Amino acid sequence: MTIHRSGMPDGPPSPxxxxxxxxxxxxGALGVGLAAVFNLLVPGVAQVVPYMSFxxxxxxxxxxxxSLRVSWLAVLVSAVCxxxxxxxxxxxxxxxxxxxxxxxxxxxxQTVFTLSVxxxxxxxxxxxxxxxxxRTERDRLLSLLAQAPIAxxxxxxxxxxxxxVSPGAQQLAQRPMLGRPLRxxxxxxxxxxxxxxxxxxxRTGEPLIVSEQRVRLRRDDGREExxxxxxxxxxxxxxxGEVEGVLGCTVDVTARVEARRELERSEQQLHRLSSAGxxxxxxxxxDRIVAANPRLLExxxxxxxxxxxxxxxxxxxxxPPELAETDARAxxxxxxxxxxxTFEKQFxxxxxxxxxxxxxxxxxxxxxxxxxxxxxxITAQKDAERALQEAHQFEQRLLGIVSHDLRNxxxxxxxxxxxxxxxxxxxxxxxxxxxxxxxxxxxxxxVAGLLDLTRLRAxxxxxxxxxxxxxxxxVERAVEEVSVADPGxxxxxxxxxxxxxxxxIRVGQALGNLLGNALQHSxxxxxxxxxVEGGPSEVHVSIHNGGAPIPPEQQEALFEPFRRGLNPGAxxxxxxLGLYIxxxxxxxxxxxxxxxSSAAAGTTFRLILPKRAPxxxxxxxxxxxxxxxxxxxxxxxxxxxxxx
Amino acid sequence: MTHANPxxxxxxxxxxxxxxxxxxxxxxxxxxxxxxxxxxxxxxxQIETDGIPRPCVVLLDWFMAPMGGRAFLEHLASRADxxxxxxxxxxxxxxxxxxxxxxxxxxxxxKPFGLxxxxxxxxxxx
Numbered sequence: 001m002t003i004h005r006s007g008m009p010d011g012p013p014s015p016x017x018x019x020x021x022x023x024x025x026x027x028g029a030l031g032v033g034l035a036a037v038f039n040l041l042v043p044g045v046a047q048v049v050p051y052m053s054f055x056x057x058x059x060x061x062x063x064x065x066x067s068l069r070v071s072w073l074a075v076l077v078s079a080v081c082x083x084x085x086x087x088x089x090x091x092x093x094x095x096x097x098x099x100x101x102x103x104x105x106x107x108x109x110q111t112v113f114t115l116s117v118x119x120x121x122x123x124x125x126x127x128x129x130x131x132x133x134x135r136t137e138r139d140r141l142l143s144l145l146a147q148a149p150i151a152x153x154x155x156x157x158x159x160x161x162x163x164x165v166s167p168g169a170q171q172l173a174q175r176p177m178l179g180r181p182l183r184x185x186x187x188x189x190x191x192x193x194x195x196x197x198x199x200x201x202x203r204t205g206e207p208l209i210v211s212e213q214r215v216r217l218r219r220d221d222g223r224e225e226x227x228x229x230x231x232x233x234x235x236x237x238x239x240x241g242e243v244e245g246v247l248g249c250t251v252d253v254t255a256r257v258e259a260r261r262e263l264e265r266s267e268q269q270l271h272r273l274s275s276a277g278x279x280x281x282x283x284x285x286x287d288r289i290v291a292a293n294p295r296l297l298e299x300x301x302x303x304x305x306x307x308x309x310x311x312x313x314x315x316x317x318x319x320p321p322e323l324a325e326t327d328a329r330a331x332x333x334x335x336x337x338x339x340x341x342t343f344e345k346q347f348x349x350x351x352x353x354x355x356x357x358x359x360x361x362x363x364x365x366x367x368x369x370x371x372x373x374x375x376x377x378i379t380a381q382k383d384a385e386r387a388l389q390e391a392h393q394f395e396q397r398l399l400g401i402v403s404h405d406l407r408n409x410x411x412x413x414x415x416x417x418x419x420x421x422x423x424x425x426x427x428x429x430x431x432x433x434x435x436x437x438x439x440x441x442x443x444x445x446x447v448a449g450l451l452d453l454t455r456l457r458a459x460x461x462x463x464x465x466x467x468x469x470x471x472x473x474x475v476e477r478a479v480e481e482v483s484v485a486d487p488g489x490x491x492x493x494x495x496x497x498x499x500x501x502x503x504x505i506r507v508g509q510a511l512g513n514l515l516g517n518a519l520q521h522s523x524x525x526x527x528x529x530x531x532v533e534g535g536p537s538e539v540h541v542s543i544h545n546g547g548a549p550i551p552p553e554q555q556e557a558l559f560e561p562f563r564r565g566l567n568p569g570a571x572x573x574x575x576x577l578g579l580y581i582x583x584x585x586x587x588x589x590x591x592x593x594x595x596x597s598s599a600a601a602g603t604t605f606r607l608i609l610p611k612r613a614p615x616x617x618x619x620x621x622x623x624x625x626x627x628x629x630x631x632x633x634x635x636x637x638x639x640x641x642x643x644x
Numbered sequence: 645m646t647h648a649n650p651x652x653x654x655x656x657x658x659x660x661x662x663x664x665x666x667x668x669x670x671x672x673x674x675x676x677x678x679x680x681x682x683x684x685x686x687x688x689x690q691i692e693t694d695g696i697p698r699p700c701v702v703l704l705d706w707f708m709a710p711m712g713g714r715a716f717l718e719h720l721a722s723r724a725d726x727x728x729x730x731x732x733x734x735x736x737x738x739x740x741x742x743x744x745x746x747x748x749x750x751x752x753x754x755k756p757f758g759l760x761x762x763x764x765x766x767x768x769x770x
Contacts, residue, residue: 407736411756418759
């Protein structure tokens with residue numbers, strides 16, 4: 001704050017306390033004019049005492065104008081005016097009557113007097129200004145103290161009575177303090193050491209600085225509150241240099257201390273995590289890892305205890321070229337969102353071996369692309385996954401080759417048996433040839449089933465070629481075929497319209513499998529009843545047998561591959577693919593197979609097929625509830641394709 | 645048994661010796677003139693040098709080594725007398741038939757096939 005002092009004549013006017021220059025001159029002119037008019041109007045009195053009215057007016061001019069220059073000029077003009085007005089034609093006095101001396105005397109007296117008035121007036125104005133400034137300063141200081149987070153107190157005397165308490169101090173201490181001695185106001189600090197140290201400041205005159213001093217304050221409601229304070233206690237001395245009081249200045253740093261402790265705790269946790277050896281932690285900048293924990297160094301093929309190599313490690317250089325594009329996408333993601341969700345990637349170690357990692361990262365500074373990444377070594381899991389995949393591929397290939405290559409010798413056997421059957425044979429030879437033919441046919445079915453399994457396990461659907469057909473005829477044909485081996489057991493009833501479009505070979509296969517299953521899993525010579533119902537959009541083929549019921553817990557698994565039902569010793573020549581393939585035939589047609597089985601009602605398999613291909617894209621609906629066939633279908637893998 | 649054209653030539657191309665010879669026996673029994681080849685290259689060489697009569701029915705296995713069915717068909721298609729050969733595929737797979745064949749095939753027999761099936765297919769080819 002600058003204090004304006006008007007020490008120079010006609011210096012800059014002090015704001016609010018003096019007149020602008022034009023007004024000063026106006027005041028001077030007005031004063032002198034008034035005195036001159038008075039002299040003219042009241043000549044009798046004025047001429048006897050020529051300068052009287054000017055003597056009266058000039059001090060007033062000086063008081064108001066506060067200008068030396070105006071006052072000077074007013075004095076001179078007044079002297080001239082006084083003389084002129086006192087002489088003819090206006091007055092009666094002459095030069096001889098000692099007017100010159102009177103004029104000089106007037107000038108001298110008024111100069112001294114007027115100047116004194118101006119200086120006095122200026123001194124008074126300065127004083128007022130100083131007072132006003134002091135008041136402003138004080139107000140500012142008080143508002144500063146009231147708003148500042150600093151707690152200020154002034155203790156006075158040996159008892160350290162609170163003489164001044166800032167609002168900040170009041171807020172911190174939350175108790176009446178003003179006019180009370182320190183120990184009385186802060187009885188709850190007894191025994192915590194701080195009170196003695198403040199008293200020592202008064203006794204010794206040595207200032208005290210404490211940092212993060214822990215104090216326990218008792219609040220009005222009786223609970224104790226822990227606070228941390230930064231404080232300085234400075235002795236206040238009187239004019240003789242004796243300590244008369246203590247100025248205390250305190251800042252509550254509890255929040256800062258707690259935040260730092262929290263940070264230290266998380267740093268410790270991070271350190272423990274980092275040294276636990278599970279997680280690799282990297283700090284990166286641009287395409288370089290600038291800091292890494294021992295576990296990460298180990299993962300990347302560096303000696304874990306040797307520390308970070310000079311200049312860091314380039315993660316980009318360690319990334320295999322085929323993953324560069326994936327990396328570029330991850331970088332874009334980090335730059336956009338500030339972080340990377342979990343990602344898998346591979347690094348090439350120094351020795352050329354590769355390590356698979358699973359990690360995530362967070363950017364701290366986008367400008368420099370710096371941040372932190374956490375990674376776990378998942379090489380073992382990846383190896384296991386690959387081994388599993390290879391095993392699956394191998395299984396698929398094996399199944400494909402076995403089922404395919406079996407067909408050539410099978411074709412020779414079948415053709416040879418046919419050729420033999422045409423020649424003239426004894427009855428026994430014919431029986432043998434017939435058995436061989438049946439075995440060859442069974443083997444053919446097995447190979448076909450294996451091929452279908454291969455295809456289904458590779459995630460493909462059974463191919464379906466629809467052609468117009470009649471379900472009544474298809475069932476009749478299928479019954480005929482299975483009855484050759486086990487005649488007279490199957491009875492068929494049918495009603496409703498049976499026409500539709502299906503793959504007749506596949507549907508025949510499914511019906512054959514279901515009928516074979518029914519014959520096989522019911523007592524010998526017991527009846528198997530088949531009913532065909534043609535509806536408006538679906539046909540239902542129900543195949544019922546009176547065999548032992550299928551326990552509910554086994555029903556769900558009925559349509560899985562390699563199931564042999566309740567009769568594991570049955571010599572059906574099957575490997576348990578019949579129901580599995582039948583279900584997939586139904587599914588490929590957009591249909592399904594339902595099972596119901598109980599001791600009282602026997603077992604019924606119901607094949608439900610839509611009459612036409614669904615309008616939407618090919619694959620049919622998946623089973624919806626547990627009464628429908630549940631199939632554990634193949635996962636993804638290589639497919640066996642081609643033709644022989 | 646009567647056949648439409650008993651003098652017709654048939655070339656059996658299959659790398660499975662038993663099947664090839666058995667098929668040849670059956671075809672020969674039906675009164676046709678049979679030639680056998682153990683793969684596509686062998687068949688091509690016989691067509692080139694041995695004067696197999698035309699027209700000729702080719703019973704062609706698909707997966708053979710060293711020259712398979714497709715390569716054989718490609719070579720056959722490039723011959724001027726390609727139209728004289730009627731090809732019947734003997735396939736061991738039930739998968740979708742091969743597409744984009746260089747030469748149209750007249751039919752397909754799925755292995756294993758029976759005697760009647762084989763003779764019926766040959767009869768249909770005339």
